[in-house]
Amino acid sequence: MKTDARVIPIASALDAAPPTGDELALPLSGDLLDRRQRRVRDLRISVTDRCNFRCVYCMPKSVFDQNYTFLPRKQLLSFEEIVRIASVFADLGVEKIRITGGEPLLRRHIENLIEQLAKLPVELTLTTNGSLLAKKARALKDAGLDRVTVSLDGIDDAVFKRMNDVDYPVGEVLDGIAAAAAVGLAPVKINCVVKRGSNDDQILPLACHFRHSGHILRFIEVMDVGTSNGWRMDEVLPSADVIARINEEFPLEAVDANYAGEVAGRWRYRDGGGEIGVISSVTQAFCSSCTRIRLSTEGQLYTCLFAQGGHDLRATLRKGGGNEALRRAIAAVWRGRDDRYSEIRTAATALPAGKIEMSYIGG
Ligand code: SAM
Ligand code: SF4
Ligand code: SF4
Numbered sequence: 001m002k003t004d005a006r007v008i009p010i011a012s013a014l015d016a017a018p019p020t021g022d023e024l025a026l027p028l029s030g031d032l033l034d035r036r037q038r039r040v041r042d043l044r045i046s047v048t049d050r051c052n053f054r055c056v057y058c059m060p061k062s063v064f065d066q067n068y069t070f071l072p073r074k075q076l077l078s079f080e081e082i083v084r085i086a087s088v089f090a091d092l093g094v095e096k097i098r099i100t101g102g103e104p105l106l107r108r109h110i111e112n113l114i115e116q117l118a119k120l121p122v123e124l125t126l127t128t129n130g131s132l133l134a135k136k137a138r139a140l141k142d143a144g145l146d147r148v149t150v151s152l153d154g155i156d157d158a159v160f161k162r163m164n165d166v167d168y169p170v171g172e173v174l175d176g177i178a179a180a181a182a183v184g185l186a187p188v189k190i191n192c193v194v195k196r197g198s199n200d201d202q203i204l205p206l207a208c209h210f211r212h213s214g215h216i217l218r219f220i221e222v223m224d225v226g227t228s229n230g231w232r233m234d235e236v237l238p239s240a241d242v243i244a245r246i247n248e249e250f251p252l253e254a255v256d257a258n259y260a261g262e263v264a265g266r267w268r269y270r271d272g273g274g275e276i277g278v279i280s281s282v283t284q285a286f287c288s289s290c291t292r293i294r295l296s297t298e299g300q301l302y303t304c305l306f307a308q309g310g311h312d313l314r315a316t317l318r319k320g321g322g323n324e325a326l327r328r329a330i331a332a333v334w335r336g337r338d339d340r341y342s343e344i345r346t347a348a349t350a351l352p353a354g355k356i357e358m359s360y361i362g363g
Contacts, residue, residue: 032092034303034337041261041291043094045082047110048102049297049360053129054165055153057195057222059359060230061165075298079113081317085295088326090120092334094293098125098149102297102359105132110141118144125149127191131168133176141183148180148187154202155209163199177215188215189277195222196237207246211273218264218277224345225305225358239278243267246276261289285342293334296360301330304339307356 032040049071054061077085085152086097086195097117104110108177117124123146130150135169140148152173153163160170190210194200203219219242224231246252250273264277265287280286294302299314316329 007227018284024078032331032334034334036288036340038289038291038337038339040093040293042096042098042293042333043089044100044292044294045086046108046295046297046360047082047099047104047113047355048076050106051101051103051129051359052106052131052166053103053168055129055151055163055193056165056198057193057231057323058225059357061209061352064359068252069300077295077297077299077314077317079109079116081299081314082113082295083116084121084323085299085313085317085326085330086117086122088323088330089293090122092327092330094122096123096125098127100127103129103131105136106339108278111139114140114143114145123147127151128163128176130173130176134172134179137179137183137185141185145185147187149183149191150180151179151193152177152206153192154199155205156202159199159202163195181215186214190215190217191220191279192217193220193222194237196235198235199294200237203242204249207250207276210276211250211269214274216275216277218279220279221282223281223305225356233282236282238283239265239280240283242278252276260347261286261291281342281348282345285345287340287343290339296356301333303333303337304341305358306341307339310356 034040051059053059054064097120099110099114101107104126107113113332114124114126124144125147126140126145128151130152133148133150150173152160152170155161155170157170160173161167177188177190180186192199192202192206194203206217219239221236221239222231243252251270252267253270255268255275257266264279266275266277268275294305295313296302296310299312299317300310301313302310311329311333313326313329316325319325
């Protein structure tokens with residue numbers, strides 16, 4: 001995959017939002033705000049663009065086949081570089097770091113990275129397809145990981161295999177979830193991307209399976225990320241419909257958000273069966289409270305999941321400017337941020353080429 005065309009030099013972030021001398025002199029502390037007065041709170045770090053699944057809405061086989069060029073290993077940020085960047089983000093106010101990918105557990109010795117990141121004053125989580133979780137849960141916990149989110153698009157083996165498109169059996173992911181819970185990576189969150197007509201028949205069976213389990217099941221509206229997943233609006237099942245379907249069988253009541261800007265809408269079973277969530281990225285955009293920034297595997301910063309370009313932090317890092325140069329570069333990118341893609345999405349904006357693939361930028 002070529003990356004140069006989509007890299008916006010850090011200098012152009014400065015051009016887009018020319019900071020005054022005074023702004024640059026400001027102490028870069030916790031109240032760093034973007035152009036829409038949003039602070040930077042969550043950092044997602046992609047540690048690989050590779051994956052052993054080919055989920056139909058993320059890495060369709062027709063595109064991610066044997067001819068697809070993944071990033072050469074030497075282009076990836078080293079663990080040391082990731083930790084340096086993460087520590088600067090923590091200084092700038094980031095409170096949560098999520099490790100993602102591609103499939104993050106494919107990155108060799110990932111627990112060594114976790115161990116370093118766990119020293120920062122942040123909540124540390126990881127999103128995984130669960131295929132390697134049974135093997136790695138203990139090492140991840142010992143390294144200091146707080147929680148995991150596991151993607152699971154069906155409980156029926158045939159549906160699950162069709163969604164991951166590599167014939168991966170659901171039982172092994174369920175074993176991974178059980179292992180994570182057993183070592184205390186809890187509460188485990190389970191993410192199901194709902195694609196109408198493909199796996200929406202799994203909503204009730206999944207709800208049934210995870211009621212009273214202590215795990216938090218969340219349904220996500222399928223999004224038009226990247227350019228290869230052939231997204232169509234009519235494949236989005238609105239979260240309101242998901243809630244209505246579950247409520248009919250197992251009555252639900254709304255729960256207050258844990259904090260302002262929480263992405264998932266929270267619900268609980270009236271009979272005490274636990275909590276579920278919905279992430280309505282398409283039908284109820286939450287850009288106005290979006291505090292997320294993403295660091296790609298090769299060190300590009302993305303201020304939106306739907307960005308068409310990143311900012312080259314690796315170059316800043318490798319020029320040897322020290323942490324102060326990193327702080328200024330990151331602050332300039334965040335201060336210039338004006339993204340609100342989901343608020344202005346239309347069938348037309350969903351089409352243009354050039355959007356970054358989810359497997360590259362990190363979910
Ligand atoms: N491989 C890991 C996994 O699947 O959990 C981590 C990376 S994956 C890109 C992160 C999350 O993005 C997953 O929960 C996945 O279901 C979600 N995702 C990927 N493509 C999506 C899409 N088109 N719409 C909504 N969610 C998507
Ligand atoms: Fe891989 Fe995760 Fe994308 Fe599925 S959603 S293809 S598991 S990166
Ligand atoms: Fe945040 Fe961009 Fe998603 Fe809006 S579309 S919530 S700005 S990542």
